[in-house]
Amino acid sequence: MHGPLIGITTSELRTPDRVDPTPSSEPPQRELALGLDYPVAVAAGGGLPVVLPPHLDQAEDVVSRLDGLVLAGGPDINPALYAHPPHANLGPNEPATDAWELALLTAALERGLPVLAICRGMQLLNVAYGGTLWQDINTELELGDVHRQKERGSEVTHDVEVDDGTQLAALTGGGTLAVNSFHHQAVQDLGSGLRITARDQGLVEAIEDPARPFVIGVQWHAESLYRRPAQLALFQGLVATAATSA
Numbered sequence: 001m002h003g004p005l006i007g008i009t010t011s012e013l014r015t016p017d018r019v020d021p022t023p024s025s026e027p028p029q030r031e032l033a034l035g036l037d038y039p040v041a042v043a044a045g046g047g048l049p050v051v052l053p054p055h056l057d058q059a060e061d062v063v064s065r066l067d068g069l070v071l072a073g074g075p076d077i078n079p080a081l082y083a084h085p086p087h088a089n090l091g092p093n094e095p096a097t098d099a100w101e102l103a104l105l106t107a108a109l110e111r112g113l114p115v116l117a118i119c120r121g122m123q124l125l126n127v128a129y130g131g132t133l134w135q136d137i138n139t140e141l142e143l144g145d146v147h148r149q150k151e152r153g154s155e156v157t158h159d160v161e162v163d164d165g166t167q168l169a170a171l172t173g174g175g176t177l178a179v180n181s182f183h184h185q186a187v188q189d190l191g192s193g194l195r196i197t198a199r200d201q202g203l204v205e206a207i208e209d210p211a212r213p214f215v216i217g218v219q220w221h222a223e224s225l226y227r228r229p230a231q232l233a234l235f236q237g238l239v240a241t242a243a244t245s246a
């Protein structure tokens with residue numbers, strides 16, 4: 001007995017200079033980095049999680065084996081992908097990872113798989129639909145640093161208002177949702193065919209494709225809040241939709 005197979009990207013590729021090996025560990029090299037909350041949350045939602053190492057040539061093949069896709073958080077997206085010049089506060093980019101994840105997302109949409117896109121993943125979803133991003137909300141929108149909390153990921157620090165009549169509202173119960181916040185970028189122009197589903201003081205905090213059963217993006221780290229029923233519902237919804245294609 002097992003649940004639908006849910007692939008999870010590892011957006012962060014840690015460079016050797018940022019790896020801190022112990023005397024008995026492997027030689028320094030680039031490493032995949034993914035918070036364990038992601039597979040734990042997928043499993044809590046009833047799915048069978050599998051981590052997807054980047055290999056551009058294998059995107060369609062690996063998606064053909066999956067029942068659902070989670071696009072994880074990670075570094076900033078290369079603004080060349082939405083034809084904007086880089087902002088002074090743009091963080092490090094991984095263009096090869098951007099290409100890999102866009103290929104995975106494209107293949108998943110072609111196959112009609114459900115997609116849960118978290119933080120950077122939601123930003124990638126917006127860019128894939130032709131949208132643009134704020135590259136540094138702290139300076140471009142003068143929002144201060146309330147969207148980059150010091151508290152742990154399991155703690156909530158700001159509210160979002162969920163729009164009625166959305167898939168997000170149906171899953172979470174709607175209304176005001178308490179979330180965590182670990183981002184300095186955000187959706188600017190919305191991609192064509194997407195709908196904004198939650199906001200915090202005008203800032204886009206969630207999006208979805210209303211024409212599809214489950215293509216949902218959230219700016220907060222839902223995986224670190226899976227002990228909360230409204231957040232676990234995102235993973236349960238992903239898995240339930242994945243089960244129909246399994």
Ligand code: MN
Pocket residue numbers: 146147158180181182183200205219220
């Ligand atoms: Mn936020």
